[in-house]
Amino acid sequence: MRDTSVLQRLLLQDKPGKILLGCLCGLVVLVPIFNLLVPADSFFHVPTYVVTLLGKYLCFAILALALDLIWGYCGILSLGQGAFFALGGYAMGMYLMRQIGDRGVYGNANLPDFMVFLNWQELPWYWTGFDHFGFAVLMAVLVPGVLAFVFGWLAFRSRVTGVYLSIITQALTYALMLAFFRNDMGFGGNNGLTDFKEILGCDLQSSTTRVVLFVVTVITLALSYFLCKYITISKLGRVLVSIRDAESRTRFMGYRVEHYKLLVFVISAVLAGIAGALYVPQIGIINPSEFNPLNSIEIVIWVAIGGRGTLYGAVLGALLVNYGKTYFTGGIFAEFWLFILGALFIVTTIYLPRGVVGVADNWLALRRQKRLLLAAAPVEQV
Amino acid sequence: MTQAHSAVKSILYLNGVTKTFDGFKAINNLCLDIRPGELRAIIGPNGAGKTTMMDIITGKTKPDVGEVVFRDSIDLTQHDEADIANLGIGRKFQKPTVIESLSVWENLELALAGKRNVFQTLFFRLTQAQAHRVDEILALIGLPARRDDLARNLSHGQKQWLEIGMLIIQAPQLLLVDEPAAGMTDYETMETAKLLKNISKDHSVVVVEHDMEFIRALDSRVTVLHEGSVLAEGRLDVVQKDQRVIDVYLGR
Amino acid sequence: MNISLRLLSVLLCVCVATLCRADEFADLVVKLNGDSFSEKTEAVGGLHRLDDKRVLPVLKAMQDGNLFVVAEAGQIVIGKESGEGYEVQSVLDNSPLGVRTKSQLEKIKINNGLRRELRSLVAGLELSAKDPDIRRQSAINLIKNPDESLRESVESALGGEKNQAIKSLLHVALASIDINSTDTVKRKAAVAILADAVQPEAVAMLEKVAAKDPSGHYLEADTELASTAEAALIRIQTQLGIYKFIENCFFGISLGSVLLLAAIGLAITFGVMGVINMAHGEMIMLGAYTTFAIQQLFPQWLEMSIIIAIPAAFLVSGAVGVLIERTIIRHLYGRPLETLLATFGVSLVLQQAVRSFRANNVAVITPEWMSGMWQINGALSFTFNRMYIILFSLAVLALLAFLLRKTYMGLQMRAVTQNRAMANSMGIRSGWVDALTFGLGSGIAGIAGVALSQITNVGPNMGQQYIIDSFMVVVFGGVGNLMGTFFAALSLGVVNKFLEPFAGAVLGKIIVLVFIILFIQWRPRGLFALKGRFVED
Numbered sequence A: 001m002r003d004t005s006v007l008q009r010l011l012l013q014d015k016p017g018k019i020l021l022g023c024l025c026g027l028v029v030l031v032p033i034f035n036l037l038v039p040a041d042s043f044f045h046v047p048t049y050v051v052t053l054l055g056k057y058l059c060f061a062i063l064a065l066a067l068d069l070i071w072g073y074c075g076i077l078s079l080g081q082g083a084f085f086a087l088g089g090y091a092m093g094m095y096l097m098r099q100i101g102d103r104g105v106y107g108n109a110n111l112p113d114f115m116v117f118l119n120w121q122e123l124p125w126y127w128t129g130f131d132h133f134g135f136a137v138l139m140a141v142l143v144p145g146v147l148a149f150v151f152g153w154l155a156f157r158s159r160v161t162g163v164y165l166s167i168i169t170q171a172l173t174y175a176l177m178l179a180f181f182r183n184d185m186g187f188g189g190n191n192g193l194t195d196f197k198e199i200l201g202c203d204l205q206s207s208t209t210r211v212v213l214f215v216v217t218v219i220t221l222a223l224s225y226f227l228c229k230y231i232t233i234s235k236l237g238r239v240l241v242s243i244r245d246a247e248s249r250t251r252f253m254g255y256r257v258e259h260y261k262l263l264v265f266v267i268s269a270v271l272a273g274i275a276g277a278l279y280v281p282q283i284g285i286i287n288p289s290e291f292n293p294l295n296s297i298e299i300v301i302w303v304a305i306g307g308r309g310t311l312y313g314a315v316l317g318a319l320l321v322n323y324g325k326t327y328f329t330g331g332i333f334a335e336f337w338l339f340i341l342g343a344l345f346i347v348t349t350i351y352l353p354r355g356v357v358g359v360a361d362n363w364l365a366l367r368r369q370k371r372l373l374l375a376a377a378p379v380e381q382v
Numbered sequence B: 001m002t003q004a005h006s007a008v009k010s011i012l013y014l015n016g017v018t019k020t021f022d023g024f025k026a027i028n029n030l031c032l033d034i035r036p037g038e039l040r041a042i043i044g045p046n047g048a049g050k051t052t053m054m055d056i057i058t059g060k061t062k063p064d065v066g067e068v069v070f071r072d073s074i075d076l077t078q079h080d081e082a083d084i085a086n087l088g089i090g091r092k093f094q095k096p097t098v099i100e101s102l103s104v105w106e107n108l109e110l111a112l113a114g115k116r117n118v119f120q121t122l123f124f125r126l127t128q129a130q131a132h133r134v135d136e137i138l139a140l141i142g143l144p145a146r147r148d149d150l151a152r153n154l155s156h157g158q159k160q161w162l163e164i165g166m167l168i169i170q171a172p173q174l175l176l177v178d179e180p181a182a183g184m185t186d187y188e189t190m191e192t193a194k195l196l197k198n199i200s201k202d203h204s205v206v207v208v209e210h211d212m213e214f215i216r217a218l219d220s221r222v223t224v225l226h227e228g229s230v231l232a233e234g235r236l237d238v239v240q241k242d243q244r245v246i247d248v249y250l251g252r
Numbered sequence C: 001m002n003i004s005l006r007l008l009s010v011l012l013c014v015c016v017a018t019l020c021r022a023d024e025f026a027d028l029v030v031k032l033n034g035d036s037f038s039e040k041t042e043a044v045g046g047l048h049r050l051d052d053k054r055v056l057p058v059l060k061a062m063q064d065g066n067l068f069v070v071a072e073a074g075q076i077v078i079g080k081e082s083g084e085g086y087e088v089q090s091v092l093d094n095s096p097l098g099v100r101t102k103s104q105l106e107k108i109k110i111n112n113g114l115r116r117e118l119r120s121l122v123a124g125l126e127l128s129a130k131d132p133d134i135r136r137q138s139a140i141n142l143i144k145n146p147d148e149s150l151r152e153s154v155e156s157a158l159g160g161e162k163n164q165a166i167k168s169l170l171h172v173a174l175a176s177i178d179i180n181s182t183d184t185v186k187r188k189a190a191v192a193i194l195a196d197a198v199q200p201e202a203v204a205m206l207e208k209v210a211a212k213d214p215s216g217h218y219l220e221a222d223t224e225l226a227s228t229a230e231a232a233l234i235r236i237q238t239q240l241g242i243y244k245f246i247e248n249c250f251f252g253i254s255l256g257s258v259l260l261l262a263a264i265g266l267a268i269t270f271g272v273m274g275v276i277n278m279a280h281g282e283m284i285m286l287g288a289y290t291t292f293a294i295q296q297l298f299p300q301w302l303e304m305s306i307i308i309a310i311p312a313a314f315l316v317s318g319a320v321g322v323l324i325e326r327t328i329i330r331h332l333y334g335r336p337l338e339t340l341l342a343t344f345g346v347s348l349v350l351q352q353a354v355r356s357f358r359a360n361n362v363a364v365i366t367p368e369w370m371s372g373m374w375q376i377n378g379a380l381s382f383t384f385n386r387m388y389i390i391l392f393s394l395a396v397l398a399l400l401a402f403l404l405r406k407t408y409m410g411l412q413m414r415a416v417t418q419n420r421a422m423a424n425s426m427g428i429r430s431g432w433v434d435a436l437t438f439g440l441g442s443g444i445a446g447i448a449g450v451a452l453s454q455i456t457n458v459g460p461n462m463g464q465q466y467i468i469d470s471f472m473v474v475v476f477g478g479v480g481n482l483m484g485t486f487f488a489a490l491s492l493g494v495v496n497k498f499l500e501p502f503a504g505a506v507l508g509k510i511i512v513l514v515f516i517i518l519f520i521q522w523r524p525r526g527l528f529a530l531k532g533r534f535v536e537d
């Protein structure tokens, strides 16, 4: 059993993982067909805006995975995941901004509109390189990663844990939000970056581009899931759980807790950054409100509702809550959404500590027990 | 390992160690010398500073002054917990602490001697020999039947055994064992004593315990701690006759 | 009989006299709208001679172009711009007459000669007014706009002035007129007086005298005068620096005491109970709304509203706190991260609930006795509301420290929070102690809301602005330590204020946040860390 290959270990013993993978495969095949090949007036046609919406949910699912890895497994409740997400998003947004070229309102080929508006004469140094897609992607990974590394190195080394860490990460997010709201930071102030035209030469408004972006998102989600899954089933995963349960005991076993925390924290930040980079071209805007501490806490509730420490629960939770959000904020219940969200926070923490997945598990276990009892009953009678 | 033992004069050497908490001297000018391969029992009233002494040795607490030297040359006050564990000092806590949401088997696998580096753990594959070793220890602590149960579901005594198992499988040169017999039956207490005596054949062991039967069964040198310093030291029967020891500890 | 008759006649005379005078005032006011400017000037002069306290507002309104004739009625009114039209007021008895549109009013026009006349008359009247505030304001206005033609009024006012502070202001006013004169002696005296003043205007005037051209020569012909001015400037600058410093400290301390008020409650729920209450900001908000509600419900008690609001806000927020504790937090002891999430949910619900009342961003009225300021000199003044907040926060802190240390309830609180099981077995009903502790923390947040309502607008998001700062204060000061909270709040407030001038408000805040993030690395348990074993588990 312990000699199985990596792929076997990843998939064979992970039924929910297989279901998830199945669903993702289905999406990759079906969505492009129903959007691009089925005619627009057909009943089966999937409109492009739905593709984009699905893509957005899946970006959030990646984000939820990233949080579940550190919170569910390692007990680090980071309220800064939203910031890493936004940083990734800004990196991609800067690339998209450069792609606008002279098609902006001011028609300035060298400067984005907001800089012209601010009377800037030349591009700030930190914008160099963002004309290249590869560089932007690299930054979307590196910037959150390096920030997480520096912050994590400081925090974990001095053993800031628990709620202290949560509060400090929240303060970090808040400070970043304040910073990005400033016009002279050179990131577009409170309007952020928007009015994107194309990515890698493809029109961002066209259905084909949207579908391609969607497919890329699905694949990234699948890969992220496997990465997280691999980490959690490795011995490192067990060290993480051990840190979560009894941090100082883990130290006395000789594990350098801060290194482990740092590794997963950085991985998680990078995943969040990638999710942000995928999110921006699909949504078409990135602004400082993405740094709002509320967003970061919302991610926590996705994971809590889905079921922390299960990975697939995080994905499920992100999809459920965000679908709910779209459903409610669009309709007459718009005013009630925050009530619902607030109630979700309260109810899940008190009554559903293991989330929807936990409820389903309990229910399945109960049914299995009943079946066993039923199977045993006739024997007793005989 | 035996070679290493013969090369050093003392495995652990404490000299003039003092630790103050808010003006209260928990450890006061403590001196202690453990030789390689020695089994040492430490007794003393509640609050004598036994656990604090272990905290100091394992790097959890930094002493105000004093030397803490491992294997003649390593200054333990310069190292942190993980370092000290990797240098070869293992510890069992007074309150049993096992990893509750891992199975018994996984707890042992985690404690298993080996590289503790992040990337080595990430790509770690258990070898046949290591798996055998885990099963061996599992048998030793009497928990083969609970192999895949979560540690959370074990009884108090079983958790004690599991922690002892984790300590042994970590293969340290020096074992610090804080109240191993608490919560065990008389039979199990004697088993533990036997086990520790066995281990002490090729490890150094320091045991803290209040149970006199257990100490007697260990049949080793005893150090009596009182108010943070050594009150008496010697064979149990000698120590037991010491008037001061009777006054502060045994007599009550 | 005889006597009573006499008395009657005297009374009659007095009545007639006042009636006459009243008539005279009314007549003259009507003449203000005369056909020619000379008629108007005459009326103005006549009014000035009357000893009637209604005169000054009329003349001032006329000078400022706020005196109108109501189109159809011919009545003369003082108007105040409001929204689309003017809020008007009778000149005769100051009674409000509602709002009129622009087209219903006709402005009483004045020409330059009349304007000059008015300015000197108004200044004279103001400088001799009974109310010291009017005199002071007038003197300050004169310093800002020195006017040669008013020199005489100032001089005569100086003769009669008893109030030292106003007297020195008048001296400065006089000097600011003289400095532009041609008489070297006068100018020298003026520079000497200005050299002792700290008004920004005085500094500006001195700077003008001491100005140099690029090659380093004085622009002023009288170089001796210029060099005295320069020497005086150097002295004043250091003085101003000191005042600026004191003022920054004052602002910083007042900001700090706001933080302190917001954080004390948190220090109890977080520090004593170990509960992360993310809804703490909303407790502040509830307190502020309570103040608003009290002002709406009892408009007649506006002056007392703040005093009434303090216990009311304590009760409202405290009750909500107890409710939250009993229904939610009770289930989550020992799970701090979950508490954080659940109380965040509560905060969302409370915010949205307030939003659905559609009372966004209401302004709470500051009572008379809290507005105004303590003017120390031209460069330094302390506003009353900030001083009250400082005193108030210190009082709350002291009361709380007393409650926790010296009362039985405080003992129970500490017992329960340190060892729940033990406290239970000693017969303390830990459930109620928890609820009351949490209620206390929340109630204090409510009180903080009352104080905050005096310096910012009240809105559903107001709590959010303070929650992160309050957490920073508690974390920085060390959890579970009121002294630490006190020092952390004040020092953060002061540091913030000192950073503001050269970093800007936002950047200053960012710097402070980053500083705390780094500080926590150095001392993970804050400035005044609690010691002991239990904090490690």
Ligand SMILES: Nc1ncnc2c1ncn2[C@@H]1O[C@H](COP(=O)(O)OP(=O)(O)OP(=O)(O)O)[C@@H](O)[C@H]1O
Pocket (backbone or CB within 6 Å): B021, B026, B044, B045, B046, B047, B048, B049, B050, B051, B052, B053, B094, C531, C532, C533
């Ligand atoms: N972190 C700490 N802060 C304050 N006091 C401490 C701390 N750690 C230990 N002490 C104090 O030091 C003294 C020694 O404690 P220690 O736990 O070492 O006693 P012990 O000998 O292990 O007792 P027992 O037999 O009950 O386990 C006690 O009085 C304890 O309260």
Ligand SMILES: [Mg+2]
Pocket (backbone or CB within 6 Å): B050, B051, B052, B094, B178
């Ligand atoms: Mg002990």
